[in-house]
Structures are given as structure tokens and as C-alpha cells.
Amino acid sequence: MNSVFHARFNCKTLWRFAGCLIGLATVAGPTVQAAEDGIARGPTASYSIAFSNSYAGSDFRKVMVRNWQEIAAQAQKDGLIREAPVVSANNSAPEQAAHIQDMIVKGVNAIVILAASDTALNGVIRDACNAGIVVVVMASLVTERCVYTVDYDWSAMGRVEIDYIAKRLKGKGTLLEIRGIAGDATDQNISDGIHKAVRDYPGLKFAKTVYGNWTASVARKEVALALPSLPGIDAVATQGGDGYGAAMAFKAAGRPLPIIVMGNRQDELALWKQERDANGYETVSVSASPSVSQVGFWVAQQILAGKQVPKFVEVPLVRIDAKDLDAWLATMPVGGAANPSYNQASVAAMIDAATNKTVAPTPVPEVTKQ
Structure with missing residues (x-):
């Protein structure tokens, strides 16, 4: 997933968000x-x-890492941690395993992991747990059971998309699916959610599936290659970062713009607004946020601080409906995306929601004067 930005949130009330102009650098904004x-x-x-x-x-x-570094730097200033180093692998499970082993040797107290594989890291993760290290797996899955997991309900994302499409199409239409990266657990979970939801609407049929790698340029290329062999497409189910590329492919082919579920990127929302203002175009946007790294950080810190934390902490997806489009878009510079920032208090409340089996509220923008 790409084309995102970094935002900080400052709120007047519980779980309310203030809009602001934000970019890849750290600036004032919603918290x-x-x-x-x-x-x-x-x-x-x-x-x-x-x-x-x-x-x-x-x-x-990149912004996920930047989000982590910002919140960690503040936590250091506040005397809440000693250090919070980041090491990135080159999408290689063996390389990542070596990094984690080095962290174990250095004696870190907690490791937050965005895993390259759901199984290949199990051995080194077990070593970390056996060494008394808190392990939090974030925005990914592993099958080793000693970890805490911080993640989204990806199946629910698929449900949001299909329920919206079905409502708009009155339960009948031809769909195109754009997936993420082949073999990725998150990609599989979103796609599973989409196809599970479609079973409730027999009139919805997928004409084809392509892989867009959560990237606008790849999605544009793959959709463009597929379109000549496809019938009329009524809607496109996506995974984030691919909506704009899909729209450009349809436009370049001279085909009507279908309902394309957007992924909260600024280019997607700007296109949606442009089409809405020109001809009343309607859709919905839903996605994760790179600031999930901040949730992972604070969950680890709270475990170390003695808070009782369930094994799974759900992070709410950010959904943007037509009524919220302008407010969210006003917070985003070119190349941005919806990216709420999470502080210690909000994550503690998120943990409590997971413990009590209640739902943490979805972020809502509140536009303020700059």
C-alpha cells in the first residue's frame, strides 16, 4: 500500500478528530x-x-516507520521508554528472522513485528517469548501462539465493500476484483471477506481478478491489460492504493467509470470529488492506516507497564462515506491519505474495548480553521 501521509490528532472530545493540512513531515492535525x-x-x-x-x-x-519514530521519540522525552529502534528487512523472512535474533541477543524488552510470513518467523518468535520478551505482531499474522496481535478485521473490510456495491447495484452486477500481493496473508483475508460477502448476493458475479500490489501504477497496468477481454464492469472491489489506477485504466480505455471502492488515498478521494462535482459520481472508501505502528508501540508499552491486554487488539478501519468526503480530503495534501495518529490514552481505550468485547469508534474528521 502506498501514497500516504503522516498526521497528528488533537481532539476536543473522546474519539473526535480535528482536520488539518498534513504531509509526509510531522505537522499539527487530528489525534x-x-x-x-x-x-x-x-x-x-x-x-x-x-x-x-x-x-x-x-x-x-515509510510513513508507518515515521509514525513509529515520532511516537517513540515523544515517549522517550516523556520518560516512558529508553529506546525504540527500527530495522526493516527487504521483504525477506530469513533476513527478518536474523534481525529479530539480533534483537533477542541485545536484550530488548519488547519486539513489535510486521511479519513477512505467517509461519517462517515462528521459531525465532518462540525464542523471543522464551527469553521473556513481549512480542506484538502488527498488521500481519503469525501462527506462533505466544504473541499478542494488533490488526484490523480484514474480512469486515471486504464486507463493507460488497454490502455497499450490492446496495448500489440492487444486488445484481458484474464485478472486477483487484487484490494486493499474491501470497500475503492480509491480501488473502480481504479477498476472503469479499467472496464470503458476495455469497449473500447471488446476482453479483466476478468477471476477473487481477493483482495490483496495493499500488496505483501496477493496478492501472493490470486493469488495462484485462479490460479488452471483459464485459461491462459495474463495480470494482479493491484493497487500498489501487482505486486511482483502476479509474485511470477505465478512462484510458474509453469505458464508463464503474463504482470503484476507494482506499482513502488523496488521489482517489480527489478523483471521487472531481467526478462527483462533474456528474454526481458516488462511491465509498475504506482502508487501514500506517499509524497502526503507533498502536503496536503503545500496546507493547502498556503490556510492559503492567496492563492486562487480550491476545488480539482490533484497530478500527477508517471508512469514508460521501457525506465525509470533503472533510477528509481537506486534511490531505497531494500524496496523502487518511492517517489518524494514536496516543497512549487512545490505545489504552482500544485495549479496553478489546477486553470488554466492545467496538472502538471509527475515526471521524472534524474540520477546523487553520
Whole structure:
């Protein structure tokens, strides 16, 4: 996933968000807020929390790392941690395993992992757990059971897309699916959610599936190659970062623009607004956020501080409906995306929601004067 930006949130009320102009650099903007009575305050000033990232080759991952570094720097200033190093592998599970082994040797207290594989890291993760290190797997999956997991409900993302498409098409239409990276667990989970939801609408049929690698340029190329052999397409189910590329492929082919589910990127939302203003175009946008790294950081810190944390902490997806389009777009510079920032209090509240089996509120923009 790519084409994202970094934002900080400052809120007036619980779980409210203030809009702002934001870019890849750190600037003022919206922050998730929550009551502070759920925060564990055990001593963690001497602790080290490391981030093992499977790769940093996309804008999404680069901003994810930047989000981590910003929140970690503030935590250091506040005396909450000693250090929070980041090491990125080149999308290689063996390389990432070697990085994690080095973190174990260095004696870090917690490791937050965005895993390159759901199975290949199990051995080294087990070594970390056996060494008494807290392991949090973020925005990915591993099958080793000693870890804590911070992730989205990717199947729910697929459900949002298909329910919206079905409503718009009155349950009948021809669809194109754009997937992410072949073999990736997140890609599989989103696609599974899409196809599970489609079973509830027998009138919806997929004409073809292509892989866009969560990248506009790849999606454009793959959709363009597929279009000559396809019938009329009524809607496109996506995974994030591919909506704009898909739209450009349809336009270049001289074909009507179908309902394309967008992925919260600025180029997608700007195109949506342009088409809406010109001819009433309607769609929905839903995606994850690179600031999930901040959730992973604070979950690890709170475990070290003594808070009881369930094995799975769900991060709410960011959904943008037509009524919110202008407000969200106003917060994004060119190349941006919806990217709420999470502080210690908001993540403590998210943990409590997971413990109590309630749903953490979805971020909502609140446009303010600049």
C-alpha cells in the first residue's frame, strides 16, 4: 500500500478528530483521544521496544516507520521508554528472522513485528517469548501462539465493500476484483471477506481478478491489460492504493467509470470529488492506516507497564462515506491519505474495548480553521 501521509490528532472530545493540512513531515492535525484512567503506569523508562518491519519499500511502509519514530521519540522525552529502534528487512523472512535474533541477543524488552510470513518467523518468535520478551505482531499474522496481535478485521473490510456495491447495484452486477500481493496473508483475508460477502448476493458475479500490489501504477497496468477481454464492469472491489489506477485504466480505455471502492488515498478521494462535482459520481472508501505502528508501540508499552491486554487488539478501519468526503480530503495534501495518529490514552481505550468485547469508534474528521 502506498501514497500516504503522516498526521497528528488533537481532539476536543473522546474519539473526535480535528482536520488539518498534513504531509509526509510531522505537522499539527487530528489525534485520537481517550480518558486516561485506563492507562497502566508501571515503570518502563529503562525498557527498549524494537520494531521489526518486513520491508520499507512503499510510501505506506515509510510513513508507518515515521509514525513509529515520532511516537517513540515523544515517549522517550516523556520518560516512558529508553529506546525504540527500527530495522526493516527487504521483504525477506530469513533476513527478518536474523534481525529479530539480533534483537533477542541485545536484550530488548519488547519486539513489535510486521511479519513477512505467517509461519517462517515462528521459531525465532518462540525464542523471543522464551527469553521473556513481549512480542506484538502488527498488521500481519503469525501462527506462533505466544504473541499478542494488533490488526484490523480484514474480512469486515471486504464486507463493507460488497454490502455497499450490492446496495448500489440492487444486488445484481458484474464485478472486477483487484487484490494486493499474491501470497500475503492480509491480501488473502480481504479477498476472503469479499467472496464470503458476495455469497449473500447471488446476482453479483466476478468477471476477473487481477493483482495490483496495493499500488496505483501496477493496478492501472493490470486493469488495462484485462479490460479488452471483459464485459461491462459495474463495480470494482479493491484493497487500498489501487482505486486511482483502476479509474485511470477505465478512462484510458474509453469505458464508463464503474463504482470503484476507494482506499482513502488523496488521489482517489480527489478523483471521487472531481467526478462527483462533474456528474454526481458516488462511491465509498475504506482502508487501514500506517499509524497502526503507533498502536503496536503503545500496546507493547502498556503490556510492559503492567496492563492486562487480550491476545488480539482490533484497530478500527477508517471508512469514508460521501457525506465525509470533503472533510477528509481537506486534511490531505497531494500524496496523502487518511492517517489518524494514536496516543497512549487512545490505545489504552482500544485495549479496553478489546477486553470488554466492545467496538472502538471509527475515526471521524472534524474540520477546523487553520
